[in-house]
Amino acid sequence: MRIAIGGVSHETNTFCAGMTELADFQGSMWELGQDLLDAHAGVRDDLGGMIDAAARLGIEVVPTFFAATQPYGTISREAYERLRDELIGGLRSTLPVDALCLAMHGAGVAEGADDLEGALLQEIRALVGPDVPILVTLDLHGNITQTMVDNSNVLLGCHLYPHTDMYERGIEAVELAQRIVSGEIRPVTRLAHIPMLVQAAATGIHPARTVNEHCAEWESGPGVVDVTFFHGFPYTDTPDVGVTVVATTNGDADLAERAARDVARRIWELRDDFRQQLPTPAEAIQQALDTDGCPVVIAETSDNAGGGAAADGTHLLKAMLAADLRDAAFGFIYDPETVEQAHAAGVGAAIQAFIGGKTDALHGTPVKATAYVKTLTDGRFTLQGALAKGMKIDLGRTARLVVGGLDIIVGSDRQQTYEPELFLLHGIDVSRCKIVALKSSQHFRAGFEPVAARIIRTDSPGATTNDFSLFPYQRITRPMWPFDEGVGIRE
Amino acid sequence: MGRDGRDSPHLDHKEDDIRIAIGQISHETNTMFGPPTPVEEFQRQGWFHGQEIIEQYERARTYVGGMIAAARDLGVEAVPTFAAQAHPSGTIERAAFERMRDELLSAIRAAGAVDAVCLALHGAGSAEGVDDLEGTILQAVRDVVGLDVPLIATLDLHCHSTGTMISNATALLTVHEYPHVDGYERGYEAVELAVRALKGEARPVMHLEVLPMTIPPTTSFHGPVREINELCWEWESRGGIIDLTFVHGYPHTDVPIISTSVIAVANGDAALAREAARDVAARIWGMRDRFLANLPLPDEAIRQALDTDGGPVVIAEVSDNPGGGSPGDGTHLLRALIDARLTSAAFGFIYDPETAQQAHDAGPGATIAARIGGKTDPAMMGAPVEVDAYVKSVTDGQFITQSPMGRGGRRSLGRMARLVVGGVDIIVGSESNQTIDAELFLLHGIDVNRYRIVALKSQNHFLAGFEPIAARIIRTDPPGWTTSNLRSFDYKRISRPIWPLDEVSWP
Numbered sequence: 002m003r004i005a006i007g008g009v010s011h012e013t014n015t016f017c018a019g020m021t022e023l024a025d026f027q028g029s030m031w032e033l034g035q036d037l038l039d040a041h042a043g044v045r046d047d048l049g050g051m052i053d054a055a056a057r058l059g060i061e062v063v064p065t066f067f068a069a070t071q072p073y074g075t076i077s078r079e080a081y082e083r084l085r086d087e088l089i090g091g092l093r094s095t096l097p098v099d100a101l102c103l104a105m106h107g108a109g110v111a112e113g114a115d116d117l118e119g120a121l122l123q124e125i126r127a128l129v130g131p132d133v134p135i136l137v138t139l140d141l142h143g144n145i146t147q148t149m150v151d152n153s154n155v156l157l158g159c160h161l162y163p164h165t166d167m168y169e170r171g172i173e174a175v176e177l178a179q180r181i182v183s184g185e186i187r188p189v190t191r192l193a194h195i196p197m198l199v200q201a202a203a204t205g206i207h208p209a210r211t212v213n214e215h216c217a218e219w220e221s222g223p224g225v226v227d228v229t230f231f232h233g234f235p236y237t238d239t240p241d242v243g244v245t246v247v248a249t250t251n252g253d254a255d256l257a258e259r260a261a262r263d264v265a266r267r268i269w270e271l272r273d274d275f276r277q278q279l280p281t282p283a284e285a286i287q288q289a290l291d292t293d294g295c296p297v298v299i300a301e302t303s304d305n306a307g308g309g310a311a312a313d314g315t316h317l318l319k320a321m322l323a324a325d326l327r328d329a330a331f332g333f334i335y336d337p338e339t340v341e342q343a344h345a346a347g348v349g350a351a352i353q354a355f356i357g358g359k360t361d362a363l364h365g366t367p368v369k370a371t372a373y374v375k376t377l378t379d380g381r382f383t384l385q386g387a388l389a390k391g392m393k394i395d396l397g398r399t400a401r402l403v404v405g406g407l408d409i410i411v412g413s414d415r416q417q418t419y420e421p422e423l424f425l426l427h428g429i430d431v432s433r434c435k436i437v438a439l440k441s442s443q444h445f446r447a448g449f450e451p452v453a454a455r456i457i458r459t460d461s462p463g464a465t466t467n468d469f470s471l472f473p474y475q476r477i478t479r480p481m482w483p484f485d486e487g488v489g490i491r492e
Numbered sequence: 493m494g495r496d497g498r499d500s501p502h503l504d505h506k507e508d509d510i511r512i513a514i515g516q517i518s519h520e521t522n523t524m525f526g527p528p529t530p531v532e533e534f535q536r537q538g539w540f541h542g543q544e545i546i547e548q549y550e551r552a553r554t555y556v557g558g559m560i561a562a563a564r565d566l567g568v569e570a571v572p573t574f575a576a577q578a579h580p581s582g583t584i585e586r587a588a589f590e591r592m593r594d595e596l597l598s599a600i601r602a603a604g605a606v607d608a609v610c611l612a613l614h615g616a617g618s619a620e621g622v623d624d625l626e627g628t629i630l631q632a633v634r635d636v637v638g639l640d641v642p643l644i645a646t647l648d649l650h651c652h653s654t655g656t657m658i659s660n661a662t663a664l665l666t667v668h669e670y671p672h673v674d675g676y677e678r679g680y681e682a683v684e685l686a687v688r689a690l691k692g693e694a695r696p697v698m699h700l701e702v703l704p705m706t707i708p709p710t711t712s713f714h715g716p717v718r719e720i721n722e723l724c725w726e727w728e729s730r731g732g733i734i735d736l737t738f739v740h741g742y743p744h745t746d747v748p749i750i751s752t753s754v755i756a757v758a759n760g761d762a763a764l765a766r767e768a769a770r771d772v773a774a775r776i777w778g779m780r781d782r783f784l785a786n787l788p789l790p791d792e793a794i795r796q797a798l799d800t801d802g803g804p805v806v807i808a809e810v811s812d813n814p815g816g817g818s819p820g821d822g823t824h825l826l827r828a829l830i831d832a833r834l835t836s837a838a839f840g841f842i843y844d845p846e847t848a849q850q851a852h853d854a855g856p857g858a859t860i861a862a863r864i865g866g867k868t869d870p871a872m873m874g875a876p877v878e879v880d881a882y883v884k885s886v887t888d889g890q891f892i893t894q895s896p897m898g899r900g901g902r903r904s905l906g907r908m909a910r911l912v913v914g915g916v917d918i919i920v921g922s923e924s925n926q927t928i929d930a931e932l933f934l935l936h937g938i939d940v941n942r943y944r945i946v947a948l949k950s951q952n953h954f955l956a957g958f959e960p961i962a963a964r965i966i967r968t969d970p971p972g973w974t975t976s977n978l979r980s981f982d983y984k985r986i987s988r989p990i991w992p993l994d995e996v997s998w999p
Contacts (some may be wrong), residue, residue, distance in 0.1 A: 430934055
């Protein structure tokens with residue numbers, strides 16, 4: 002049996018000032034053929050799972066093309082067309098195959114394609130014809146559309162956020178592909194849409210956990226292949242935005258429909274529980290100081306590069322400096338200029354720095370400080386935690402600065418912080434810090450929950466803020482909760 | 493030998509009145525290797541007057557830190573005078589010795605009427621023309637303060653005990669442990685004992701028993717030293733013995749006074765002191781064969797490490813221990829690690845300011861054509877290792893000791909760099925220093941628990957920091973200034989016969 006693997010994965014924040022360009026993909030993940038295998042073998046991600054499952058089952062894996070880059074603005078037409086051509090061309094050259102397993106996201110938006118995944122899947126289905134199973138692993142932050150359902154056989158969204166189960170979904174994709182090809186199952190999928198915008202909700206706690214338990218109950222019943230609660234990605238201004246439930250059964254359309262509707266109803270019932278009340282940076286710091294134990298992790302959810310934010314916001318950093326903390330570390334803030342300045346001055350120097358706040362006014366103005374340069378690194382390390390263990394991170398050159406009792410790590414690439422490994426690279430043992438601050442919405446939980454005395458998420462003005470009223474939505478389908486009155490769901 | 497106690501006219505001291513001068517001159521001198529040590533080295537590494545001494549040491553787990561803490565707890569005044577120290581190196585220049593002696597004496601004089609003096613000395617200090625630095629200092633201080641003032645010194649157990657020291661000090665308190673995790677406790681005890689002596693509760697008398705033997709640096713955490721220590725503690729528990737210590741001596745120097753010895757401090761009973769000291773000395777002599785070291789060379793040590801289940805396996809290059817006066821830039825073990833093509837090894841660290849500077853200049857992300865180590869004595873310690881090295885990070889070399897031995901102490905090793913050569917992470921530093929805990933590795937982003945092999949330069953002090961986490965500890969002893977193979981040294985001045993270099997019978 003031969004399975005072609007590949008994909009295009011992007012989470013698009015259409016409110017970002019700039020566009021995501023071809024160069025962004027090429028400079029991030031742009032993998033053809035063997036490169037794809039080399040990059041993902043041994044990594045706990047979706048493609049890594051596909052590769053391992055195929056090896057275990059004795060299935061030949063044909064790597065085609067995979068590209069991804071950091072969440073950012075709308076994908077440019079040039080980039081979209083090139084990505085499409087590489088993926089379609091790559092798949093074409095491998096035919097015939099018995100199945101396709103594709104790694105995508107679900108919230109991709111391009112110039113000329115509001116529904117990136119739907120558009121690509123449409124062309125792929127046209128390419129391979131109706132008989133070749135197409136299975137797609139997706140992020141639960143995908144805005145799933147009927148077009149995607151219509152042009153695939155199985156959609157497998159991860160269930161967890163932090164997405165520590167992408168590897169398992171990759172395994173499942175290959176296992177299901179084999180069962181479909183052998184005739185053992187005949188998947189039927191139904192989708193339920195809820196006009197709801199949901200703030201970043203970790204699945205380890207209520208209400209997302211409660212909904213997942215509900216899905217799991219459905220999945221335990223006979224004939225149900227998968228039921229997934231897609232949170233959707235709210236930082237996107239397109240008609241498809243919203244929460245969806247996708248249910249797949251073995252040949253039973255009615256069962257799939259009932260499952261999807263039932264879970265949708267449950268989510269709707271819990272909608273008020275999805276509203277979060279987050280403290281401001283100053284409040285978060287005070288809560289941390291009032292907490293016994295070390296470390297207390299403060300996550301600046303509103304400046305999450307993992308959702309397209311600039312990662313150079315200064316609201317939390319300023320509050321921490323104002324609080325004159327001891328034994329505190331900030332890891333990290335994006336500012337290649339300051340990194341350059343630190344490298345030029347050298348270890349041991351004191352520099353007059355203007356840190357962060359260079360992208361726009363929303364994220365705060367630069368922090369002016371005299372900073373001691375303690376350590377300079379190459380910014381490269383490998384993830385160790387439950388989320389994508391084995392994945393290589395490259396932040397470009399970095400610097401560890403010291404301002405008073407605060408260690409500040411400055412980096413040269415926009416990324417979120419997943420785990421303590423970043424701090425270790427710079428010589429910081431987070432268990433000795435009273436406060437550890439970082440920029441991430443929820444993914445950081447995978448690496449920090451095992452070590453934190455307490456976790457506090459803080460919200461401030463930023464591209465991934467919880468306060469959706471800051472964004473000028475024009476194209477979302479109305480009425481939409483929580484903006485409008487009288488929103489309801491199809492029963 | 494002993495010192496007669498005399499009735500003190502100050503028996504009715506009250507805590508409020510008590511003033512205890514504290515000071516330090518501490519150096520472990522290797523007269524065989526390395527250039528003479530000038531005063532500038534002491535001034536650079538540890539040179540403090542008055543209140544500076546309090547600020548520097550009050551929170552550190554060291555001898556002086558213990559003295560300061562005891563004074564505070566007992567409500568007596570610690571009067572800081574002068575403190576100087578440098579890490580082990582060559583013979584102290586005459587001018588440096590005289591300067592330090594004069595600084596200490598004038599500070600003690602300037603302190604006015606003091607009731608006692610507590611000094612943190614080492615025991616293996618030697619200067620040009622002054623083989624017995626500690627005996628000379630103690631005599632000079634005694635001349636200043638007179639016979640009635642309790643003069644108590646703490647000592648490292650790598651000490652050449654002499655009659656001059658015994659006859660001029662009221663009590664000598666030597667650490668029992670190696671690694672010296674009990675330096676703080678000895679300092680604390682010194683002040684406590686001084687106060688007890690002042691109040692008439694104790695009248696220390698000492699006996700020194702010298703053995704014609706010399707031993708390589710041997711840990712007290714287990715093995716023969718632990719057994720001897722337990723015998724000493726048993727004596728101490730019986731009452732009458734204030735302190736009984738196995739003084740290992742220091743073999744990496746060429747002076748007539750090197751020896752292994754036992755110092756007993758009894759409460760008024762000279763005969764008891766003599767009996768206890770001789771009992772312990774006899775036990776040491778009886779088990780002397782157990783102090784002979786038979787350590788593998790680097791290739792063999794690596795083989796043994798790879799045969800061990802689990803990690804990390806710590807390989808200590810004992811023969812190039814800066815903590816014993818060796819420069820710390822020998823390359824025998826480093827070369828063996830690179831040649832073995834290991835995939836998971838960390839070396840922390842090798843002394844090489846040139847390479848550290850080269851790495852800082854090139855910056856992280858660059859690859860440099862490096863010549864690592866081997867610059868001080870390539871003939872004995874190995875030539876520089878010539879490799880292309882990737883610069884992963886560069887640091888300011890500043891960290892705080894976490895080991896129970898000296899926890900809280902600030903270390904500053906100058907510019908440092910983390911290089912990567914194949915599968916080996918190599919830390920390079922600009923100051924010579926032994927590695928005693930994993931802080932150095934952490935500073936450079938290395939979690940030692942993840943490595944198969946962790947290599948370092950130390951003889952025993954690393955045990956306090958690494959024994960709790962190591963799957964196994966292996967010592968390797970290639971040629972070097974602090975080798976445990978004592979027969980390899982060309983001694984010219986030591987007193988012979990001395991075991992194991994000669995056959996000797998004792999007593």
